[in-house]
Amino acid sequence: MARILIFDGAPAKAQRVIEAHGGQSNAAMFERALWLHETGLDCCALNVADGERLPQGVALDDFDGIVITGSPLSVYQRVPEVTRQIELAHRAFASGVPTYGSCWGMQLMTAALGGTVRRNPQGREIGIARNIALTTRGRDHLLFKGKADAFDALCSHQDEVATLPQGARVLAGNGTSAIQATEIDRGPQSFLGRQYHPEHTLATTAAIIAARMELLVAEGFARSLDDIQVVVAVLRALDADPGRRDLAWRLGLDRHVLDPLVRTAEFGNWLHAKVLPRRARRAAAALA
DSSP states (O other), rough: OOOEEEEEEEEEHHHHHHHHTTTOOHHHHHHHHHHHOOOTOOEEEEEEEOOOOOTOOOOOOGEEEEEOOOOOOOOSSOOOHHHHHHHHHHHHOOOOOOEEEHHHHHHHHHTTTTTEEOOOOOOOEEEEEEEEOOOOHHHOOOTTTTSSSEEEEEEEEEEEEEEEEEEEEEEOSSSSSSSSSSEEEETTEEEESSOOOOOOOOHHHHHHHTTTTTHHHHTOOOHHHHHHHHHHHHHHHHHHTTTTTHHHHHHTOOHHHHHHHHHHHHHHIIIIIIIHHHHHHHHHHHHH
């Protein structure tokens, strides 16, 4: 059984706000997305943002994979909630355990390894990230097996990667953020990250939007709260019934967003290319 560490970068207080609006916690979303592609995973959630540590006697290299979640924090705000995550991200990469990051996870690893992150000058990207186009390298990359050369995805972020660390390559981008996916390889150490959120459900996306309605009106995403409530209602209805073609047409959504297996394909590709082979090597070594 492969062991996965869910490195949770979001304070529990922030996650409770999203849950109050009908969303899920990071740990629940990531475990669900991973289990869609491989049953029987042993997932251990650790809220690093709130200072939670690994249990006594457990080390990073006891795991077969590490996933770093999203977060409302910004890596350039060097407060304890951030600095302890930067330090652990650096240790995770150095351990050689295959590591994967969503949004904050990609930004965090970028900062930990010498790149930079900034507030996106184009503003917030929330709800649906449109036309994420794979680079030449991305089109042949293991992470995107089964994905189209360009696709939409669920998202929520204000920050973006500005400069890449040594050994990093861009795998995808769109008109809002030129770096929507990266890989960082340094010998046996590997990291795969995306700015968008394959782990999100439509209900969680609706909850994120609902929690920020006043802010989104102020930023010009809608003329009124009623306009945003309509979008929230459509997302919730589609979460309950992804087959509602009429609602999918209203938001311009296709299977890359609506089909959970397609939406989360990056997780399955990472598990089968990186995590399960490590588990097999560790099991063989234990028997030797």
